[in-house]
Amino acid sequence: MLILLSxxxxxxxxxxxxxxxxxxxxxxxxxxVVESHHWMSGQEFAALFAIAQAAPGPNVLVVSLIGWKVAGxxxxxxxxxxxxxxxxxxxxxxxxLWQRFHGSPWRRAIERGLAPLxxxxxxxxAMLMSEAANARxxxxxxxxxxxxxxxxxxxxxxxxxxxxxxxxxxxxI
Amino acid sequence: MNPSLVIPxxxxxxxxxxxxxxxxxxxxxxLAHRMLVQQxxxxxxxxxxxxxxxxxxLPGPNIVxxxxxxxxxxxxxxxxxxxVAGLMLAPLIIVLAMAMLYDHYQSLPDVQGTLHGxxxxxxxxxxxxxxxxxxxxxxxxxxxLLAMLTFVAVGVLRWPLLPVLLALGPLSVWLARRxxxxxxxxx
Numbered sequence: 001m002l003i004l005l006s007x008x009x010x011x012x013x014x015x016x017x018x019x020x021x022x023x024x025x026x027x028x029x030x031x032x033v034v035e036s037h038h039w040m041s042g043q044e045f046a047a048l049f050a051i052a053q054a055a056p057g058p059n060v061l062v063v064s065l066i067g068w069k070v071a072g073x074x075x076x077x078x079x080x081x082x083x084x085x086x087x088x089x090x091x092x093x094x095x096x097l098w099q100r101f102h103g104s105p106w107r108r109a110i111e112r113g114l115a116p117l118x119x120x121x122x123x124x125x126a127m128l129m130s131e132a133a134n135a136r137x138x139x140x141x142x143x144x145x146x147x148x149x150x151x152x153x154x155x156x157x158x159x160x161x162x163x164x165x166x167x168x169x170x171x172x173i
Numbered sequence: 174m175n176p177s178l179v180i181p182x183x184x185x186x187x188x189x190x191x192x193x194x195x196x197x198x199x200x201x202x203x204l205a206h207r208m209l210v211q212q213x214x215x216x217x218x219x220x221x222x223x224x225x226x227x228x229x230x231l232p233g234p235n236i237v238x239x240x241x242x243x244x245x246x247x248x249x250x251x252x253x254x255x256x257v258a259g260l261m262l263a264p265l266i267i268v269l270a271m272a273m274l275y276d277h278y279q280s281l282p283d284v285q286g287t288l289h290g291x292x293x294x295x296x297x298x299x300x301x302x303x304x305x306x307x308x309x310x311x312x313x314x315x316x317x318l319l320a321m322l323t324f325v326a327v328g329v330l331r332w333p334l335l336p337v338l339l340a341l342g343p344l345s346v347w348l349a350r351r352x353x354x355x356x357x358x359x360x
Contacts, residue, residue: 013335014334015232015233016232016233017232017334017335017338018232018233018234019232019338019342020229020235021229021233021234021235022234023299023302025334027327027328027331027334028327028333028334031331031333046292046295046296047275047279047288047291047292048272049292049295050288050291050292050294050295051268051271051272051275051288051291052268053291053295053298054271054291054295055264055267055268055271056194056195056196056263056264056267057194057195057260057261057263057264057265057267057268058194058234058236058237058260058261058264059234060234060236060237061261061264061265061268064265064268064269065268065269065272068269068272069272073269076265076269080261080265083233083234084233084234084237084257084261086233087231087232087233087234087237087238088233088237088238088241088253088257090231090232090233091227091228091231091233091237091238091241091242092241092242092245092250092253094227094231095224095227095241095242095245095246096245098227105350105353106350107226107230108349108353109346109347109349109350109353110230110346110349111226111229111230112311112316112346112349112352112353113342113345113346113347113348113349113350114229114230114342114345114346115306115309115310115311115316116310116311116316116317116319116320116323116345117319117320117323117338117341117342117345118229118306119303119306119307119310119320119323119324120319120320120321120322120323120324120325120326120327120328121323121324121327121328121334122299122302122303122306123303123320123324123328124323124324124327124328124329125299125328126296126299126300126302126303127324127328127329128328129292129295129296129299130296130297130299130300132292132296133289133292133293133295133296134293134296135289139289139293140293142290142293142294142297143293143294143296143297143300144297144300145297146293146294146297146298146300146301147297147298147300147301147304148301149301150297150298150301151300151301151304151305157298160294160297160298161291161294161295161298163294164290164291164292164293164294164295164297165287165288165290165291165294166287166290167290168286168287168288168289168290168291168293169283169286169287169290170286171282171286172290173286173289173290173293
């Protein structure tokens with residue numbers, strides 16, 4: 001019960017800090033569940049992230065998996081509700097006010113001002129996940145190749161994930 | 174509202190977001206755009222961009238924010254609930270089932286290997302996301318510096334997110350506003 005409350009409180013706070021989506025929260029979530037509470041290893045964390053990426057649906061589902069790993073189905077629900085609740089409530093009310101600020105220069109300033117922060121946060125997440133996921137040099141190589149292909153081409157990312165899974169299954173990663 | 178646009182019923186709202194949730198892999202935004210603007214015509218291009226921008230400014234998962242905004246626009250609180258429930262229900266069940274399978278079989282070497290490969294590729298996709306976002310970043314030393322500061326603070330030094338956001342967020346917005354005023358808007 002205490003764990004569920006902790007999950008709810010932490011993810012509710014994360015919800016309001018997720019500038020640019022759930023992906024930006026990876027370092028914060030990692031330090032919460034891996035470093036502070038030792039609820040899972042870094043490798044397990046990376047595996048959950050990989051499963052969430054390979055599944056259909058929004059990226060935020062990684063939060064549900066973390067909750068599930070920590071406290072089963074109840075944990076999954078609590079973490080998901082915590083992650084989506086506060087930000088959704090905020091969004092609901094802001095959407096109604098939003099039209100009033102149509103054309104306000106501050107709106108554009110907020111968009112422009114938050115963009116660099118989002119990139120910095122996603123870069124932090126990418127670095128952390130690369131370190132957690134890649135044990136061998138072949139892993140780093142795969143990671144780099146996937147990054148370049150996904151960046152330069154319009155290939156469906158699912159193919160890249162499938163390719164990675166296949167190489168891993170062959171024991172090369 | 175533009176007469177050629179369609180106002181979805183509650184049922185259509187739920188089913189629409191249900192199909193968005195099920196069909197998107199590694200991010201659902203491109204699909205959401207195609208369905209909402211081109212196929213079902215619930216929104217026009219301008220409204221979509223507007224809502225997307227809003228979803229990105231506000232904290233929280235972007236696509237969830239968009240579901241809230243779209244659902245509530247057509248059917249108030251009930252619409253918001255229906256859109257989010259439609260979006261999350263099936264993917265949540267699928268991803269939990271996948272995780273349970275993984276948990277059950279994770280000691281098998283084949284499964285371990287597969288997951289290692291999958292995790293490396295998933296990390297690669299994140300790196301690609303950074304590269305793509307970096308390309309779109311405003312070319313101004315302030316923007317670049319703020320991106321790097323955020324990265325170093327959260328990614329390298331592992332400082333807690335909240336104080337970093339509270340310090341750099343307002344600073345960055347204020348600098349962006351100053352850049353606008355001084356007129357070097359790249360447009």
